[in-house]
Amino acid sequence: MAGVAETSGDKKGILLETGTNEFEIVEFSIGKVNYGINVAKVREVITRVPVTSMPQAHPYVDGLFTLRGKAIPLVNLPRCLNIQTTDEPRNIIVTEINNYSIGFLVGNVSRIHRISWKEMEPAPEVGDQSRVVGIIKMSDRIVLLLDFETIIAEINPEINQKLTTFEEATEDIKTRRSNVHVVVAEDSAMLRDLLVTTLHDSGYRFVRDFGNGQDAWDYLQALSKKGGKIEDHVAIIVSDVEMPKMDGHRLLKLVRDDERLKDVPLVLFSSLISEEMKRKGEELGASGQISKPEINQLIGLLDNLVFGEPLREGDKEAAAM
Known part of the structure; x- marks a missing residue:
């Protein structure tokens, strides 16, 4: 996967192993907050590319970008999550979810982690948490696993x-x-x-x-x-x-x-x-x-x-x- 460092260890093909209760996430950041997305949803990670604006597009959508001849909508994730940051988002996570290709504009994309679902806790109820499905406690930080399906459903009725x-x-x-x-x-x-x-x-x-x-x-x-x-x-x-x-x-x-x-x-x-x-x-x-x-x-x-x-x-x- 372009632009993402693999975790240590040689255990490959985890997604094809049966019943392990493990999965892999791509960790990325927006401002000072760390987020995650399941590797199985990610096609690739690319650096920011030119975007063509679309009239009457959803407020979260910056426009369309082209990848291998295909026009793909780009969601401005900081705007979607209402995050104010002075850092310019510079990466795009290209996803394939519900047979729908869509890109998400994010800050830094750091690495892939392999974890057990047992290590992911449901998000605590502290207001509107509909876009966060769980939290993963790392040794020095918390990673929020986002509900990308809900975000896409908001954009695509x-x-x-x-x-x-x-x-x-x-x-x-x-x-x-x-x-x-x-x-x-x-x-x-x-x-x-x-x-x-x-x-x-x-x-x-x-x-x-x-x-x-x-x-x-x-x-x-x-x-x-x-x-x-x-x-x-x-x-x-x-x-x-x-x-x-x-x-x-x-x-x-x-x-x-x-x-x-x-x-x-x-x-x-x-x-x-x-x-x-x-x-x-x-x-x-x-x-x-x-x-x-x-x-x-x-x-x-x-x-x-x-x-x-x-x-x-x-x-x-x-x-x-």
Whole structure:
């Protein structure tokens, strides 16, 4: 990755290892504050390049820059985070999130760190922290992990629209969905609220949601100790991949290794569903993997996994192809 020093150690390919509960971040700074972004979201880091202004662009967007013949929006991250700094931002982190290429203007980009999700704590509630999903305590500083999905959703309303738009179901279908118990693990409060609300509106009324994989796993362990059929307590699990305390891949591994829970369908619903990540999910036994924000596809997959058949006409046609 251009412009970023690798951490010490020769352990390579960490993102392809299964269930390690580890991830890598690119650390960068804006003024005197240190931030992080998951390496899996970063295409590359480049020095600041000329930008073409766009009429009526979102206030956070400086304009467009060109990279290998592709026009990419540039978000002024200091402005987005309302940070006043005398230092001129000089680097651009180019990301690929939710199948959407976007650049973020930042200050210094320092290095890559490999850490465990256990080392990342949820952000404390001290006002509006919707753009910070967690904090990482280093020996001499704190690194804030930003919620880039929320920032992109603010800039691109189409993402929120896709998270709330689904094929309207008949009352019969909604009735069939109404007794299904769904567990959701998603660290972004905004996206979690949208997801749960949309599932409710589609007929999936019994949804228990959690802000990280560890809390979801604790709840699932409690359910596994109950008597009766496990599907009466949890019929399906929907999990993000990137979460504090425990990531979605680790959660998936624990579920598959649990005698009572191993057959419960688990769907990964994440902005990190690249080809590389798909392979990792398949190795761990994911029942399906859907890239955010395609909520309509997610609901169709839930129907297939829970009922053994598509419930909507469009899904029936797709299944027959």
